[in-house]
Amino acid sequence: MNYELFQHPHKSIYLIDMKNEQGYFSELVEQSVRKHLTEKKKILLLTNKTGYASGIFCTSCGHVPQCKQCSISIGYHEAENKLLYGLCSVCKSIYDMPTSCEQCHKNTLQMYGLTIQKTKERVQDNFQITPLVIHAPDGASFPKAKKTRELVQQSSIVVATYALMPVEEVALFDVVIILAADQSLSLPDYTVRKNTFYNLYRTFTGFANKFFLVQSYDTEHSSIHLACKLDEERFLADDxxxxxxxxxxxxxxxCIIKYNHENETSLHTAIQNLHKELQYLQQSYQYEHIEIYTSSPLIYKKFGKFYYHIILKGANIRPFIDIAFSKLKMAKRGYKIDWMADSLI
Ligand SMILES: [Zn+2]
Ligand SMILES: [Zn+2]
Known part of the structure; x- marks a missing residue:
């Protein structure tokens, strides 16, 4: 068996290990969708990613096209006329859909990402049904609440993101399928554990549905496992x-000290200098318990400027930052401070 069943009163949650699965949909999801379609039941597919593809990569050289202004991969969307175009989610620059790799010039580009549009295509291919897609506000259309309800009532399969599915509509479904529970776990931040847990936990507890199918590559992760167990107490204790x-x-x-510059060398010089000065002050004023390190933000380049962070972490760091702020004239030198950061990204 490729899944673990969590049985609760009025709820069955199947956690499916995708490491041993071949396709976009696991075998259990395939079977369940076919069974529920035959029984004229309603099916909801949830994913976190909007658009058509999260990005493109070249299967020959591994190249991923990035925005010229920002250090993120270009996402792809479908226009009204069904043509695909690239869009940078940071600076909103528009790009043409490439036909060959800009690095090795081979014709071996492949799209990636479990997006709602891609899911729609897979549903059409696998089950010969066109599902209703609830679009993101910056996508093609975002039906009003009343219209959504009518459309949802008429459709046997609906594809949506967590955020866009109104709570009262989800109760209409007989089975809810979460396509990639571990979608955000790779983000380098301590808050993703909690977000992942509550995305799942709220979906499970918020609705009266009987069946939940959860696909994940990381089934052992405590955020996912404890959500399937509906064990909020244990999760909060672990967290x-x-x-x-x-x-x-x-x-x-x-505390996060942020700096940006158009010139990459100037950026690193400024960050290294401040890092050394902070370490010197730390020793002079005996604040050795504070952890100080430099760190690249999630998006290193935005709108043509480069960004870098210095992280300060520990108990009671405020007095030290007050000293550093005035002694090192941080404001005048262009360093910005997030005094009470609640996330690393
Ligand atoms: Zn951009
Ligand atoms: Zn290539």
């Missing part, structure tokens, strides 16, 4: 232990 051990808020303080 508290984790945050206490690493001194993350609210069990420690977090």
């Amino acid at each position: 508290t232990l984790f945050r206490t051990a690493h001194q993350y808020p609210p069990y420690g303080e977090l």
Whole structure:
């Protein structure tokens, strides 16, 4: 068996291990969709990604096209006329859909990402049904609440993102399928554990549905496992232990010093200089318990400018930052401070 069943009163949650699955949909999801369609039941497919593809990669050289202004991969969307176009989600620059790799010039480009549009195509291919797609506001259309309800009532399969599916509509479905529960877990931030847990937990507990199918590559992760167990108490206890051990808020303080520059070398010089000065002050004023390190933000380049961070973490860091702020004239030198950061990204 490729899944684990969590049985609760009035709810069955199937956690499916995608590591041993071949396709976009696991075998259990395929079977379940076919069974529920035959029984004229309603099926909801949930994913986190909007648009058509999260990005493109070249299967020959591994190249991923990025925005010229920003260090993120270009996402792809479908226009009204069904043609695909590239869009940078940061600066909104528009790009043409490439036909060959800009690096090795081979014709081996492939799209990736479990997006709602891609899911729509897979549903059409696998089940010969055109599902209703609830679009993001910056996508093609976003039906009004009343219209959505009518459309949802007429459709046997609906594809949507967590955020866009109104709570009262989800109760109309007989089975809810979460396509990639671990979609956000790779983000380098301590808050993703909690967000992942509550995305699932609220979906499970908020609705009266009987069946939930959850696909994930990481089935052992405590955020996913404990959500399927509906064990909020245990999750919060674990999260508290984790945050206490690493001194993350609210069990420690977090301050992020941010700097940006058009010139990459100037950026790194400015960051390295301040880092050394902070370490010197730390020793002089005996604040050795504070952890100070440099870190690249999630998006290193935005609108043609480069960004870098210095992270300060520990108990009672405020007095030290007050000293550093005035002694090192940080404001005048262009460093911005997030005094009470509640996330690393
Ligand atoms: Zn951009
Ligand atoms: Zn290539």
